[in-house]
Every structure is written in structure tokens, then in C-alpha cells.
Amino acid sequence: MGRDNDSYQQAFILVGFSDRPQLEVILFAFVLVFYILALVGNSAIIFLSIMDTRLHTPMYFFLGNLSFLDLCFTTSIAPQLLWNLWGPEKTITYQGCVAQLYTYMVLGSTECVLLAVMSYDRYVAVCRPLHYTVVMHPHLCLQLVIVSWFCGFLNSFVMCPQTMQLSRCGRHKVDHFLCEMPALIAMSCEDTMLVEAFAFVLGVALLLVPLSLILISYGMISATVLRIKSAAGCKKAFNTCSSHLTVVSLFYGTIIYMYLQPANSYSQDQGKFLTLFYTIVTPSVNPLIYTLRNKDVKGAMRKLLKGEKEDREA
Template sequence: MAKHNDSHFQPFILMGFSDRPRLEQALFIFVLVFYMLALVGNMAIILLSALDTRLHTPMYFFLGNLSFLDLCFTTSIVPQLLWNLWGPEKTISYQGCAAQLYIYMVLGSTECVLLAVMSYDRYVAICRPLHYMAVMHPRLCLQLVSVAWCCGFLNSFIMCPQTMRLSRCGRRQVDHFLCEMPALIAMSCEDTMLVEAFAFALGVALLLVPLSLILVSYGMIVATVLRIQSAAGLKKAFSTCSSHLTVVSLFYGTIIYMYLQPANSYLQDQGKFLTLFYTVITPSVNPLIYTLRNQDVKGAAKKFLACKKEHRVE
């Protein structure tokens, strides 16, 4: 049965941090700097993964996909956020809000599953090194990435229409800096129990199930690593896994807190800063996490810069 929605198709007002003008000024510079870092870092990883044949391996195929996701994820949010922080205009059209919610949820959900896929890749690399290339063949890698994207689209196509159709009794002010599902559900004037139940069920499927697979993978990796006798082998295993574990901790820690709690217990200010963390900071630090301890990527970057320098000299 269709629900009457008296605020349907009316533009929304993203309140963001408008009650703290000085904070908005500082956040504009902060967000702009981290956005530039995210653009440069993730584009560099995608470029190096494509150009350097030494990086044409499953690990860097998945890393390139993660960088692409982070690039799209932050770009779907930050330009609108910078616009709102810069001036008094805080509105976003209904269609723009819906598009932002769809894109945001597709990319966020896909990343949840992709991180689990990357942990499986690390499990095969460390626990079954002699069979690594046979197991992680290009077709399987493509299938695993396709599954991650399908999960993202499925979650978005189920939850976004339900969220946008909620009646808001003329309320247009979203107490957030983006059209995020918990904030949109919280401003509804009708019973949202069914929508929240769907959101919780899908949250368990797309957050806790991949996280459980990650923990199982790393449990088996730890058991294998403990049997490694050589110091070099231990160092290589630690270097291979530490970057991915750091990224998983940063991403899942904030996402689980945001999406596995009832909307009526959603703390707006806390939610804004947590969202700022995983939509702006995490995509910008991921390239640093993966490159600072990664000799292959650093070697590819040096080779690329050396080639550029030679071309300039010629």
C-alpha cells in the first residue's frame, strides 16, 4: 500500500555543523586536505597497479579495486560537504539526496565484502603459498569482486527505497552533513520498526558475516605463522597482513557502531564525526597504510618516477 509522504520530492536541508560556524571553517580546510590526499593516493595506486607488470597479481588487483571504491566513495560525499561548509546554502534536492544515499550505500557495502575477499587472498598466500596462483586465478578474482559489487547493489536497492519513502510530516532538516540512512530514518514521523529490522538484518549479513570470515582467515593465518621458523618468513607474513588488518579495524570499527544500533539511540553529533572519519579520513590514509610497508608498491613508484624523469631529460 502506497504511503502518503507530504515531504516527497521536496529538497532537504543538510544541517551538518551549521550550529558551529567556526568549526565549519576549520573543517573546510581539514576535509579539503584529506580529500586531496585521498585523490592523489588512490589514483596513484590504481595507476601503478595498472602500469607495473610486477603488480599484476591478485593482491594488487584487489587493492586497485579498493582504491577505486575509496575514490568513488569519498567523491560521492566530499564535494557536497565542501559546498555546504563554504557557504550558507545547505540544501540538497530530493533526487540528489536519493542519489547520494544509493551511491554511498552501494560503495560502502561493496567495500565491506571486498575486505573479506582480500583477507581470503592473504589466507591463501600465507597458508597455501605453493598453490596461490592456481587457487587465485584471474577468473576467481573477477568472480569474487563481482560478488562484492552485487552485494553492494542488492543492499542499496533494498534499503534506499524503503528509507526514502518514509513519511517525514514536512520535516526537511537532516541533522547530518550527508543523506545517511540512520539520520533519514531518525527524522521520520512514522513507525520505523520494520525498516530498522531490515537495516539490522542486512547490516548483520554485510558487516558481521564478512567480519567473521576475516577473523577466521586471520585465525588460520596466525596458526600458520606461528609454525614459521625463519625470522624473514615471520617478517614477510606480518608485513603482508598488518596493512589489511589496520584498514579493516578502521573501517569496520566505525561502520558497525553506526549501523548496528537502533535509530532512536543514534547520537547525531557523535554520528557526524564517526561518518566524517570513515568517509574522509579512512579513504585518504588507506593508500599510506598499504604503501609505507609495501616494498613492491614503493619500488613501482620509484620506477614510474624514474621513467618520468628520463622522459623529461630526453
């Protein structure tokens, strides 16, 4: 089937929330606040995990990588969204759309796998505490992070070209606030069954498989915790895992709904708000979830602030 050249090179119009002008003002303030929170919170965790030697452990190595992912993830979307919400200009160049789609899919897919890696780390910490330092050695931790990134790049390099090469018959209005795969597939004027099938298979591989591993890890963790007789031991195990389990619930709950359904049954309005949640809100609340109950991170923060205060007094 021939493909129109304008389907490739024409700039796209990100419709976003332009049909609700009053809502755009509220969303601009909402996105700006949460983007600043994401920048500050995730940057703080990365900085602390590097500077404080007490945080040079596998758990904080993975947490630092998650914060870096969240930082890049929200930055690949929020500035363009703020620009579109602020004024009447809603366009994004074809090249910008491609770059956003690739970046968005690499980072999102990588995070899916990384969350599974972090659940394995928690499994070893709770179920095999005496072997923790032997099992989770630095070389293995680095390998697991590399595998996570490899899966993210593989998914993006398979799905993005297929999505962008679909014929759109001159259509250039994307009914979303970012160049997102389901929205771009839905605007195609050709049969997208094969692309949707690829997307579904990769979605199962990168969403349901990691989620299954997470559930298995926490099932074994739960069995171990139930055998712990001391209340203090149970509380420690719960505190170790509760933050990660909360983040997993927030991230997977929305993203599975988004990507494991056919594009023709995709509700754009619902999809926009769900995407807004897991691309803007979740990356900003993750640092809070991990720090509010975490004595090590709060201790590192107090140590840093105390050191700066002493330097000023000196």
C-alpha cells in the first residue's frame, strides 16, 4: 500500500485538552507543581544515593536508577505539555514526535523491568538475609540494570518504527497531549491489526511477565513474613517492601489498562487522564513514597543539611 509523504514529514497537532480551555489553566498549574516536585524529589534521591556511603547498597542503587528513569520520563513529556497548555500553539514537529515516542517507550519499558528487578532485591533481603551481600553483589546489580535498559530499547526499536510508518492519509491531529503509541495507531487510515498484535505480544512480555515475577516475589516474601514470630521483625519486613509495592501498584495499575487493550476500544479522554497520572503524578510521588518511611534516606538528608549548616556557621 502506498504511503503519503505528508504522513511522514508533516508536523502534528497535539489536541490534548484544547476542547476544555478552562481546564487547561488548571492543568497547567497542576502539571507545573508536580513536575517541580518530580525534579526536586528524584534529583535529591540520586544525589543522596551517590554522596552518602551508607546508601551504597543494592537497594539504593536500584532506587537511584528508578529516580533517574522517572526524572527523564517526566522531562520527556512535561515541558512540551506545559508549552501546549500555556498558549494556543499545539504543534510538535514530526522529528520531535518521533523523539518523544522513542524516549517515552524506552523509559516506560525499562521501568517495568526495573520494578521487577527491585522486587527480586526485596525478596533476597527478606527471604535470604544472610546471603544478601553475596547474592546481590555489585556486578549482578549492574547486569540487572543493563538488562532492564536493553528490554526498554528493544521494545522501542521494534514498536516505534512500525507505529510511525503507518499511513495516516494526511491526518495530523493527535487526540492526546503527547505522541503516544495507542493514539498514533488509532489515527491511522490502514489496517493496524498486525501492529496491534505486535504491541499486545510485547505488552505481555514487558508488562505481565515482570508483574508476574513481582507477584511471585511478594508471595514468597509474605510466606516468609508470616513465619516471623517477632512483631519487630514483621514490621521491619513490611517497611522494607511496602514502599516498592505501593509504587508498583500505582505504575502497573494504569499502564496495563492503557496498553493491553485494542486501539479501537481506546477511550481518548480516559486515556489522557490516565497517561497524565502515570507520566506526571507517579514520578513526583515516588520519591515521597520511598522517603517518608525510610530512615536511611531521612538520616542522609539530615546529615547533609546538618553539614551545610555547620559549614555556614564556620
